[in-house]
Amino acid sequence: GDSVTQMEGPVTLSEEAFLTINCTYTATGYPSLFWYVQYPGEGLQLLLKATKADDKGSNKGFEATYRKETTSFHLEKGSVQVSDSAVYFCALIWGYNKLIFGAGTRLAVHP
Amino acid sequence: GAVVSQHPSWVICKSGTSVKIECRSLDFQATTMFWYRQFPKQSLMLMATSNEGSKATYEQGVEKDKFLINHASLTLSTLTVTSAHPEDSSFYICSARVIREGHEQYFGPGTRLTVT
Numbered sequence: 001g002d003s004v005t006q007m008e009g010p011v012t013l014s015e016e017a018f019l020t021i022n023c024t025y026t027a028t029g030y031p032s033l034f035w036y037v038q039y040p041g042e043g044l045q046l047l048l049k050a051t052k053a054d055d056k057g058s059n060k061g062f063e064a065t066y067r068k069e070t071t072s073f074h075l076e077k078g079s080v081q082v083s084d085s086a087v088y089f090c091a092l093i094w095g096y097n098k099l100i101f102g103a104g105t106r107l108a109v110h111p
Numbered sequence: 112g113a114v115v116s117q118h119p120s121w122v123i124c125k126s127g128t129s130v131k132i133e134c135r136s137l138d139f140q141a142t143t144m145f146w147y148r149q150f151p152k153q154s155l156m157l158m159a160t161s162n163e164g165s166k167a168t169y170e171q172g173v174e175k176d177k178f179l180i181n182h183a184s185l186t187l188s189t190l191t192v193t194s195a196h197p198e199d200s201s202f203y204i205c206s207a208r209v210i211r212e213g214h215e216q217y218f219g220p221g222t223r224l225t226v227t
Contacts (some may be wrong), residue, residue, distance in 0.1 A: 015180070036218075043117075043204050044155070044218040088153065099206075099216060101154045 002027045006090050006102035013080055013109050020073040021105045023064075023090035031092040033057075033066055033073040034099070039089045047075075047088070080109045114138055115207050117219035122193055124226055132190045140185035141207035145216065148177075149202040161188045167215045195226040203215030 009105040025031065032051045036044040048057030053068035062077045073090060090102040114137040124130050134144055143162050147155040159180050161167040165179035179191040179198075188207075192199050202223050206216040 041221075042224075043115075043221040046215070046217070049215070078167050088199075098160065103154045104152075106152075 001101050002031070002092060002093040002097075004090050004092055004095060004100050005101035006088075006105050008103075009087075009106040011105060011107045013048040014106070015082055015109055015111050016079045017109075019077040019080045019084075019107070021088055021090075022074065023073045023102060025071050025073065025090075027071075027092055030068075031094040033064070034091045034093070035062070035064055035073070035075050036091060036101075038089065038104070040086070042055055044089065045058070047098050066085070080107070082109045082111055085109045113209060113217045115205065115217045115219040117205055117222050118224060120220060121223040122225070124224070126196055128195055128224055129191055129193045130195055130224060132192075132203055132205075132224075134188045134190070134207070134219055136186045136207040136217070139207075139209050141209060142185065143208040144182060144188040145206045145208070146180060146188075146190050147204045147206070149204060149221075151202075155204060158190075167199075192224065195224070197226045200224055200226045 004037045018064050034049045035047040037047045039043050048059040049067035051059040056065045062075050064075045087104045087106050091099050093099050116135045118133045146158045149155050158173045159167045159169045161180050161182040163182050163185050169175045182188040204221045206218045208216050
């Protein structure tokens with residue numbers, strides 16, 4: 001079945017460091033891909049999305065490119081801030097089926 | 112736009128009582144709402160999919176008689192945890208899908224339930 005695999009956390013970085021959170025997927029069709037962010041004690045917020053191969057989603061300095069050949073959607077940011085500390089979820093959906101989430105990756109950014 | 116609210120944001124109840132959680136789409140109509148459960152430091156687990164005016168579709172392993180879902184209008188869905196027990200303590204999150212925007216779901220802020 002469809003699934004999403006994320007790199008295990010926690011990821012601990014210093015402020016202004018480069019961030020990569022790996023995400024790979026398996027899907028029977030051509031899914032749309034998403035990154036959601038969850039701040040402590042809150043629900044999920046959509047960070048960015050891509051709906052077809054080679055699309056690049058971007059928001060708030062974060063980027064991810066839909067790579068069909070490697071079935072990946074890695075999240076990157078060139079310079080993280082303390083305020084980026086949160087849990088990041090990679091997810092996919094195909095058709096009108098349910099969202100499939102990865103396990104989540106906790107990011108902690110220190111000053 | 113596309114704001115989803117949940118009420119209450121947190122609730123403490125005694126074992127054996129029932130608790131109702133509301134999920135509202137504030138500025139849009141949603142044909143479908145979803146209810147998720149999240150345990151500490153874990154991912155979201157889909158409990159059920161709720162379509163306005165029809166019965167909810169529950170995921171395997173979710174007790175429909177324990178987690179009652181009502182989707183009475185295009186802007187309101189409720190989850191009632193009946194005869195709650197301490198193991199039902201969790202973070203419950205709803206999401207709503209916008210009619211015209213295909214796949215995208217908008218998530219509520221979550222409700223933390225603690226059963227004592």
